[in-house]
Amino acid sequence: MIGLVYWQETAIKLAVILGVIPVTSLILVYLFLFKMMAFMQSRLGPMITGPHGTLQLIAEAIKFLQKEDIHPDNADKHVFALAPIVVLMSTFLLYVILPAGPDLIVEDLDVGIFYALAVSSLSALGVLMAGWASANKYALLGGLRAAGQLIAYELPLVLATMGVIIQAETMSLQGIVHAQANFSIFGLDSGMPFIFTQIVGFAIFMIAAQAELTQTPFDMPVAETELVGGFHIEYTGFRFLLFFMAEFGTAFAFAAIASVLFLGGWSLPFVDPNENWLNFVGPGVMLFKILILAAIIFWVRFTVPRLREDQLQKFAWKVLIPVSLVNIAVTGLIKVAV
Amino acid sequence: MSDLVRSYLTVAIFGAASIGLVGITLGLARILRPPTRTDNKQKLLAYESGVDPVGGDWAQSQIRYYVFAVLFVIFDVEAVFIFPWAVRLEVYGVFGLIEMLIFIVILLLGLVYAWRKGVLRWV
Structure with missing residues (x-):
């Protein structure tokens, strides 16, 4: 790197991340929520605002900025106002450890993946605050459902990453990328993403991430047909937009974490991960992998009908958690034996 | 300043920046x-599908969420213990593996017990 002092470097990183988060939300919402969903339902989606409706979300954001900020009479004012900030903060902090190239990372924490999981569960707190402070029966039901769901699927999510950590012997996300670039099976010297050895972990991680993001089929907390809007029923205007942005920002971050853990992150096969030019190609490679994983998440969202609350809890506790514990044991066994 | 403290300083800065971002956009x-008009009291009622809210502000809810939360705490603590083990497994070798398998089996027994007791049934 060029000789920058810490404060200058941090300021640049902060500026980049402040730009990246809205852009990622824009890309995901436009590509998947507007266009892919529309095409899957034989519609065109937004077409008027900008070429093929590309500026639609910006128009929506400006609309939300102009809406009245209504706080219900009975709501707990301070908690009500604070809840969307907590949720957005959890999303924002996730971006600190996402790598996009050999040197392109805000802070390569030693406990990277542990930090990511810890920070992402902050959003459960924000959702519970929103549900409780609204003083609305639908919101309370939605908030409780969300909390129950987020904690139930937090466990398979955490346990599914364990197989990768055992293989990589590190929790740092950059370390995991390097471990995959240097990992070889079948005598191939090209580097091997962990999806080949951790396919079970990958499946569990993606299912749990779907639930953590409260996307259909796990969207009972915000189910329109039964709870109107769930925990964000009382939010209007910009505070609602914060929840919305956090949802898509987190979806992007989870897809990024999954692509680092299982698809090799920014590294390319047959390329030494220390090559300097990967700093330029890396972000593109990451974006490509993230969009593939996000496409899977939203494809499932638009195709599968909603589960019932009891089916959801049963699936987490009786299927995903035992399977992921067995996955850890088997991975550890192979690691020690080989 | 050590690297460890410095990296978490960055995290703190980012946390503060997220609050600042929200503050600026809310401002x-x-x-x-437009200013919020409060001359219509109906507007500030809780929205429950257009029907006036009945009963208190905070409705009672099922105890079952609490039971799942307690189960969650047990398994989350387990996960915290597995993390450092997973990083150092190569060093501990067979000894570490057997130790951890015993730990996991004990917790699995706990899950099976909860299962048999019907805790995992959503009633």
């Missing part, structure tokens, strides 16, 4: 939006 919204 912008305050300038752009």
